[in-house]
Amino acid sequence: MTRSFVWHVFHPAPTIIPFFLPFAGCPFHCLYCAQDLVTGEVSSPPLSFRFESLRAALDVRRLRGQTPPHLAFYGGTFTALPEADFAFCLDAGQDLLERGLISGLRCSTRPDALCAERLKRLQASGFTLIELGIQSFDEAALAKTCRGYGKEQAEGACRMVREAGFALGVQLLPGMPGVTARVFLRDVRKALAFSPSCLRFYPCLVLAGTGLARLWQQGRYRPWDLATTLATLAHGYLLAQDAAVSVIRMGLAPQGDLLQHLLAGPWHPALGARVMARALYLAVVRELAGARLLALRLPRALQGFCFGEKGEMRSFWQRLGLAPSAIRFGAYGQVEMDLAGKRF
Ligand code: SF4
Incomplete structure (x- = not known):
């Protein structure tokens, strides 16, 4: 899904x-x-x-x-x-x-x-x-x-x-x-x-x-x-x-x-970039609506801040069960998520 x-x-x-x-x-x-x-x-x-x-x-x-x-x-x-x-x-x-x-x-x-x-x-x-x-x-x-x-x-x-x-x-x-x-x-x-x-x-x-x-x-x-x-x-x-x-x-x-x-x-x-990284994370969590996140495809423009300062957001993504390799950047027009059922 x-x-x-x-x-x-x-x-x-x-x-x-x-x-x-x-x-x-x-x-x-x-x-x-x-x-x-x-x-x-x-x-x-x-x-x-x-x-x-x-x-x-x-x-x-x-x-x-x-x-x-x-x-x-x-x-x-x-x-x-x-x-x-x-x-x-x-x-x-x-x-x-x-x-x-x-x-x-x-x-x-x-x-x-x-x-x-x-x-x-x-x-x-x-x-x-x-x-x-x-x-x-x-x-x-x-x-x-x-x-x-x-x-x-x-x-x-x-x-x-x-x-x-x-x-x-x-x-x-x-x-x-x-x-x-x-x-x-x-x-x-x-x-x-x-x-x-x-x-x-x-x-x-x-x-x-x-x-x-x-x-x-x-x-x-x-x-x-x-x-x-x-x-x-x-x-x-x-x-x-x-x-x-x-x-x-x-x-x-x-x-x-x-x-x-x-x-x-x-x-x-880097306050702005750190804030945007957290906002993106919040948006993904909101869209999950309880489902399990398998992979994330992001517009290339988000690559600069997705992992936050010095990778501080990696642990946030991992908490969702997402390995860094499951996050891809490319010519995507939107944020795309591969999901599986409910998380709980
Ligand atoms: S009006 Fe604006 S620019 Fe002027 S002193 Fe107040 S905060 Fe500063």
């Missing part, structure tokens, strides 16, 4: 070039946030200078025959930038778009920093995707983390972005104060209800100099451990898989001085 199910493989196209504007437009520094460390942009030269360098780099890409990337304004609250900077970024971005040096524009912002007028201007300038730093839809967690907005506003912002015709990205912060595994999974379901184009899971870290670091030092905050994070994100990832929505990032990239300032929290260089 065979059974199969779809595992969506999301190709990392287009390339995204981030243009970091740490804390720009932010009403205050959020409890956990250290954008200067996270983005590696500690001091920022004038925008005009940065755009000139960017244009030169994009010219080089074009000369090399590389596909035009998307340009993304990240690291702050883009829709709340002071007017002069906002207008400058919009004009400069549109100019790059018209010259064919980039193929798209996107930005990230807070859910309480949207207004119809700025959304219209984003659209007129060629922006197609807005990522919202929602972090959680849970009222109590939002209050505990002093985010400055509530559940209604977070949901309203997702709706507003979609209704204005943009693709939506939702960033969630599993493990932030008040966000348990259960709350996080509810957040993922809620985010998926807005038909986003992508999600990002950033497990909450304790970074030096933040308010959260003080709470952690006082024993008033404890981050998730790595095992909880891997297991919970795997369930969240599977929910996104089921909805055919891509999780484009899990965990912070080790940019700038991030690791030197990391005091505590579930950071791992």
Whole structure:
């Protein structure tokens, strides 16, 4: 007996070039946030200078025959930038778009920093995707983390972005104060209800100099451990898989001085791959429905993470009675399982 199910493989196209504007437009520094460390942009030269360098780099890409990337304004609250900077970024971005040096524009912002007028201007300038730093839809967690907005506003912002015709990205912060595994999974379901184009899971870290670091030092905050994070994100990832929505990032990239300032929290260089390995395992177990697994055929794209980091998932597969040689990779369009009766 065979059974199969779809595992969506999301190709990392287009390339995204981030243009970091740490804390720009932010009403205050959020409890956990250290954008200067996270983005590696500690001091920022004038925008005009940065755009000139960017244009030169994009010219080089074009000369090399590389596909035009998307340009993304990240690291702050883009829709709340002071007017002069906002207008400058919009004009400069549109100019790059018209010259064919980039193929798209996107930005990230807070859910309480949207207004119809700025959304219209984003659209007129060629922006197609807005990522919202929602972090959680849970009222109590939002209050505990002093985010400055509530559940209604977070949901309203997702709706507003979609209704204005943009693709939506939702960033969630599993493990932030008040966000348990259960709350996080509810957040993922809620985010998926807005038909986003992508999600990002950033497990909450304790970074030096933040308010959260003080709470952690006082024993008033404890981050998730790595095992909880891997297991919970795997369930969240599977929910996104089921909805055919891509999780484009899990965990912070080790940019700038991030690791030197990391005091505590579930950071791992291969977090995303480890989560996907667990999610795939969960999906197979779910599909088994009590049957015994004899062999597994997987699309080749899953080969990179199926056995997890340093083969950590081999024992999981063996627990299902599956020898490594019974797992094959090839040009399969779906995950195919050879099964025999019931396992028990
Ligand atoms: S979490 Fe977002 S809104 Fe808060 S300080 Fe960081 S970039 Fe600004």
